[in-house]
Amino acid sequence: MAARAILIAGPTASGKSALALDLARRHDGVVVNADSMQVYRELRILTARPDAADEAAVPHRLYGHVPAAERHTVARWLADVGAVLAEIAAEGRTAVVVGGTGLYLTALTTGLSDVPAVPDEIRAAWRARAESAAPGDLHGLLAACDPAMAARLGPADGQRILRALEVLDATGRSLADWQATRSPPLVPEPVDRIVIAPDRAVLRERIARRFRAMVAAGGLDEARAFAALDLDPTLPAAKAIGVPEMVAAATGARPVDEAVEAAITATRQYAKRQETWFRNQFPDWRRVSGLAG
Numbered sequence: 001m002a003a004r005a006i007l008i009a010g011p012t013a014s015g016k017s018a019l020a021l022d023l024a025r026r027h028d029g030v031v032v033n034a035d036s037m038q039v040y041r042e043l044r045i046l047t048a049r050p051d052a053a054d055e056a057a058v059p060h061r062l063y064g065h066v067p068a069a070e071r072h073t074v075a076r077w078l079a080d081v082g083a084v085l086a087e088i089a090a091e092g093r094t095a096v097v098v099g100g101t102g103l104y105l106t107a108l109t110t111g112l113s114d115v116p117a118v119p120d121e122i123r124a125a126w127r128a129r130a131e132s133a134a135p136g137d138l139h140g141l142l143a144a145c146d147p148a149m150a151a152r153l154g155p156a157d158g159q160r161i162l163r164a165l166e167v168l169d170a171t172g173r174s175l176a177d178w179q180a181t182r183s184p185p186l187v188p189e190p191v192d193r194i195v196i197a198p199d200r201a202v203l204r205e206r207i208a209r210r211f212r213a214m215v216a217a218g219g220l221d222e223a224r225a226f227a228a229l230d231l232d233p234t235l236p237a238a239k240a241i242g243v244p245e246m247v248a249a250a251t252g253a254r255p256v257d258e259a260v261e262a263a264i265t266a267t268r269q270y271a272k273r274q275e276t277w278f279r280n281q282f283p284d285w286r287r288v289s290g291l292a293g
Contacts (some may be wrong), residue, residue, distance in 0.1 A: 002087065005187050007034075008098040009105055009278050009285065010196030012241070013207045018287075019196065020098035024058040033062040033106070034099025037240040040075070042068045044231070045100050045214050045222045046242050066235035068229065076109050080086055082186045094150040102277035109191075111182035118170045126166050130158065135242070138165065146208035148176040193285040195278045203271060208264045211242065215260055224250035241270045 006023055010016045020031045033039065037047040041064045049063050052204035061084045066072045081097070081104075088095045099105065130138060136155040142164055145148035149164040167175040198206075211219075223246035231238055238244070242263035278285070 005095040006192045007105060008194045009282060011274040012100050012267060013210045015197050016098045016201060020096045021054055024096045029094035029096040030059040030061060030088050032095055032097045034097050034101055034104040036101040038063055039066040039072050040068045040237045042226055043092050043237060043240060045217055045219045047240060057216055069231055071236060074103050074107050077104055078112050085186055087169060096181040100274050102281055106281055108187050109185050112183050113182055115167060115178040116171055118166045122170050123166055126162050130162055146174045148174055194216060195233040195282055195285045195287050197287045197289055207271060211264050213266060219246055220250050223247045227251050241267050
């Protein structure tokens, strides 16, 4: 039986989009985004979203539909992608879901914990407390009030410790309790699962070449326009790989050449983290060793 969905994971610059486009053409498919930064409207170039020609070749969904001023979440994406997958299935087409955000693909295939939203005031209070806390203090506090979550996290895992404390404060329940109940997987079976696992040296060179090409294609102008929005620097879009460096260059705070090299380094580090996630979380996915596209 032919796959009703094709999932493609891989590090940044590994050719995921090119492979997705090829498979969508061959299988009457629709390309569906599973990258947490390619959802943002104002960041087409710097997040390497598919270009107009690719979008004209086959349908693309969930790209550039969220303003950068919003805090897009995996829960929001999961709700959106569920509706999109239902539409694609009703049309009798193949969903080609592609992206480098491992959490999105994990949520799609294994479900997501139904954790209630944390009120902004609670989140802000814990963020303020973290700024003045000594290393290890918040982990000690978590160990005292939620030993189950504290046992899962190390003292240096600051963001996850904060998340656990926020959820406990907002709901009165441990994050571990919420995570024990998950929503059902959304992806329809049968599914073809692919991880692109390129040679690291080749990927490093490709990352550098692609980022310089993005700058040449208008990345600096896009960063300048993004900076003009004067958004909260803690927003996810403001922290997209390469964006802080290019905004600094666009506003004159950093030399362009220096910013480009720093962004390339940050992108390579991100790719390494992605590779680790896919190796650990998707051990049973079919691995493609060469670069696609």
